[in-house]
Amino acid sequence: MTDYILTAGAILTMDPKNPRAEAVAVSGERIVAVGTLADCQTALPGADMRDSGVAVLMPGFIDSHSHPVLSGLATMPPxxxxxxxxxxxxxxxxxxxxxxxxxxxxxxxxxxxxxxxxxxxxxxxxxxxxxxxxxxxxxxxxxxxxxxxxxxxxxxxxxxxxxxxxxxxxxxxxxxxxxxxxxxxxxxxxxxxxxxxxxxxxxxGKPLQGAVEYYAYMSRAGITSTSEHTYQTSLKPAYEALAALPSSPLRVALYHMSTEADCGEPFVSTAPQTMLHKRGIKLWADGSPWVGNVAMSEPYLDTPATRAAGIAAGVAGEKMMNYPRERLDALLDEHAPQGWQMAFHVNGDIGLDIVLDAFGRALEKHDLLGTDHRWRVEHVGGARGEQFRRAASLGVVASMGPFQYYYWGDLLDGQLFATETGAGWQRFRDAFDAGVHPSFHNDGSVSPPTPLLNVQTAVTRRTSSGAVHGPDQSATLWEALSAQTINAAYALGTDGDVGSIEPGKLADFVELSADPYAVPPERIGEIRVRGTWLGGQRIDVEEFVEASGQVDHASFEKLRAMGPPACCHHAAHG
CATH class of the missing domain: 3.10.310.70 (Diaminopimelate Epimerase; Chain A, domain 1)
Structure with a gap:
């Protein structure tokens, strides 16, 4: 690969020690220097000069919780x-x-x-x-x-x-x-x-084509890294095939479903580890707010909205938990010694109390307290403020879903729950103040990939209608951008390689049409993504899609039998 120095109107590095730069020097797949043009020329003398021609270059966005292959099967043609x-x-x-x-x-x-x-x-x-x-x-x-x-x-x-x-x-x-x-x-x-x-x-139609199109969809939104949070071994050939295509646009971390017998087994792949690796195990605590089965201490209201959706009024409570506590403990005892990162889907505050109790017990039992385990809680829409502080004390990180607030926030406040609960859904301020390294995700296909809209939502607390609920729970712009970059990399355990523009890291970038700091906060979601770079190469999405036509799609027919992503899986575990 040719050494080069890349410039833009501004480079927003997401490195607090050096937040803005005018150039970045790249050799092979990795960054050599970041700073002034002179700094980069000194670090990489004789390198080609490349002007990206865009207003801002940032580290590529990272969606910390998604389901790309199954989302493609669910949402793309046929x-x-x-x-x-x-x-x-x-x-x-x-x-x-x-x-x-x-x-x-x-x-x-x-x-x-x-x-x-x-x-x-x-x-x-x-x-x-x-x-x-x-x-x-x-x-x-x-x-x-x-x-x-x-x-x-x-x-x-x-x-x-x-x-x-x-x-x-x-x-x-x-x-x-x-x-x-x-x-x-x-x-x-x-x-x-x-x-x-x-x-x-x-x-x-071709069963893998939907996954190809969803990869392209995420790439056009500026995403360069993501995860598969309902991984099962039968998906491995699909992910390897996608990683091998020219201009493959996404790095993927795999979280193996705890319901699979081989979920604790090591992962060996033909794909480079920087493109595809197994990070952890996915477990479920409760269900989805939108169908009424989250373990909440506050009651669902009896309103036209809940009646239309078939949601029963009253306190759902602990009966909505997927796991009896003893089963949850047994799963953690089985997999914690294997070294996997635990990732628990949980929305309700009762559910989160139970998960944190179980985490605390398992972390202490297996001598993991104070280590860099980064066990995770996913979504946490109905979490209380003090729960984030408790999570932080255990070293637990939170992957949050601004989309829950953006699309459903008007219903959450006064239609699903009383204002005291609904207006504070997705408590960004409390999470950042607690230090749980909040990251953001869209949980595809539950919502479309929209990292810039996630940032806008966290900063403004505006829903899709423009209404504002719980403004005291807003995040700063730096915090929100961190949640889609370096914090998301931290959640995936890849912050040594991606998430910020720093020497030694992989050259993964997103090109933006405007500086997020130079537009009104309520218009951040309108900033256009001009392209992405992965490992020092600008991604050609059309090349990726076209090359997929050479894949033997017949070998992936079994994908269809798996169905849409179990992003909100709510199964009994005895």
């Missing part, structure tokens, strides 16, 4: 994306249904992802209502949270379940009519995937 930011109303969902009917041959199986009863303000589909729209087609509608699925009667017929409805699977349930027959709905992953299987198996 599937149809109907999430509220694509189809904000039920009428808009119906328009996409009609488009799918019009542009596919009769009898083609159809899959839709992203129904949200709260934001689209509509009752959940049933087999009867889907039949009225689609007739005798195999049709699947997956809920945006990953907790629910709905199918047409043709799917029930294909499964042989019209006259012989099955019992509920462990950890899931089927919706039933008064006579015990199925109504076409399912709740929780085991039941949802059983309903989904006939549709997913019948979909046309």
């Amino acid at each position: 599937g149809y994306y109907i999430a509220p930011w694509v189809a904000p109303t039920w009428d808009a969902v119906l328009a996409i249904f009609q488009k799918a009917i019009d542009e596919t041959p009769a009898g083609t199986a159809l899959s839709f992802f992203g129904y949200d009863g709260l934001l689209q303000n509509h009752d959940a589909p049933t087999a009867v209502s889907l039949d009225a729209i689609f007739g005798d087609r195999l049709v699947l509608v997956f809920g945006n949270s990953g907790h629910t699925a709905y199918v047409s009667s043709a799917v029930l017929r294909a499964l042989g379940w019209i006259d012989n409805p099955p019992a509920d699977p462990p950890g899931g349930s089927y919706g039933r009519l008064p006579d015990g027959s199925l109504d076409g709905s399912a709740t929780e992953v085991p039941a949802c995937l059983a309903l989904a299987h006939p549709v997913l198996a019948a979909l046309p």
